[in-house]
Each structure stands twice: as C-alpha cells, then as structure tokens.
Amino acid sequence: MKNWIPIPGTKKEALLKVAIEEFKHKAFPDVNINELAKKADMTTGAVYHHFGSKINLYTTIREEMEQRLIDRMEGAASLFETSIEKMSAAMTTNLPFVYEQNFCLLLGSNHPEGKEGKVDQYIGSLQNGTDLPLDVILLPAWRSVLLRLHQEEITMEQAQNLIQWLFRKGEKGN
Structure with a gap:
C-alpha cells in the first residue's frame, strides 16, 4: 500500500480531502495552510505533522x-x-x-x-x-x-x- 493513503476517518484523510478541493480550485500560491486547516477542522500543526510542509502536501496530491x-x-x-x-x-x-x-x-x-x-x-x-x-x-x-x-x-x-x-x-x- 502507498504510504500516503490515509485510513478512513483519520485526520490525514480529512486534510487530504480538503487539500484536494483547495488545489483543484486554487493555484499553489493561493492555497493558505491556515485556511486549509480550518476547513479540515484542525490546526496547522496537523498539516505539518502529516506532511511536513505545504509543498509536500501539494506534491502528494x-x-x-x-x-x-x-x-x-x-x-x-x-x-x-x-x-x-x-x-x-x-x-x-x-x-x-x-x-x-x-x-x-x-x-x-x-x-x-x-x-x-x-x-x-x-x-x-x-x-x-x-x-x-x-x-x-x-x-x-x-x-x-x-x-x-x-x-x-x-x-x-x-x-x-x-x-x-x-x-x-x-x-x-x-
């Protein structure tokens, strides 16, 4: 199994779902990590914990x-x-x-x-x-x-x- 595939119902899955929608509609520079985390109902720390950076999240998607x-x-x-x-x-x-x-x-x-x-x-x-x-x-x-x-x-x-x-x-x- 690929290491990025999240377990359903986890924070990682919620972040990926929100991030996919964000990157479908906004260019990389226009996606704000604070807004993304808020839409996923978590902190920016969760984004950095699971992906390390905005660029790693983008690259994964x-x-x-x-x-x-x-x-x-x-x-x-x-x-x-x-x-x-x-x-x-x-x-x-x-x-x-x-x-x-x-x-x-x-x-x-x-x-x-x-x-x-x-x-x-x-x-x-x-x-x-x-x-x-x-x-x-x-x-x-x-x-x-x-x-x-x-x-x-x-x-x-x-x-x-x-x-x-x-x-x-x-x-x-x-």
Missing part, C-alpha cells in the same frame, strides 16, 4: 492525480503502434477525464519547485523512435489547454481539436 491520469493514458496509448499515435491518444482522449475530475488547474500548472512530473516522464517515454523531443512543445501546449479549460476560455471540443491539430501538423512535417 499532484502525484496521485497524475498517476490516475497516467493509468488512463497508458490504456489509450496501448491501442496504437507509433509513438506519435500513442502520444496523441494519451493526451487527447483523456482531456474529458481531467476536466470532469476538475484536475485542469492542478495538472495544467507547473510544479512550484519546477519538478518534472509523472505525466512529463510518461509522455517523454512515448517518444521512442521520434527524431525530435516532441515533449518540449507538446507538454506546455497540453498544460495551456488545461488551464484554458479551467478558466472556461475554450470548450472541450476546442481543447481536443487543438491537441489533435498539433499532431496533424507534426505528421505533415509543418
């Missing part, structure tokens, strides 16, 4: 959300042969899941410490056989699309079309 996404990305990618097809399927077909789970802000933002995330590593691993490091363009574009979805500046259809457009351009050599 982000890694779990990324793993949920990667599990789905792997399923979509497994249906295709080429690296380009795998990346396209992984990044496009799972946009509705990220949106419906309200993970767009969390996964669309860069890690506050600049850490490479699990999604970055996974998309990078799909590049085998490509001549260019496509993740240099694809991951920032994908994150931008997620943030625009979060801000309701684009629709899901537009989001999927934008990511598919990038792959079509790549196939044509443009």
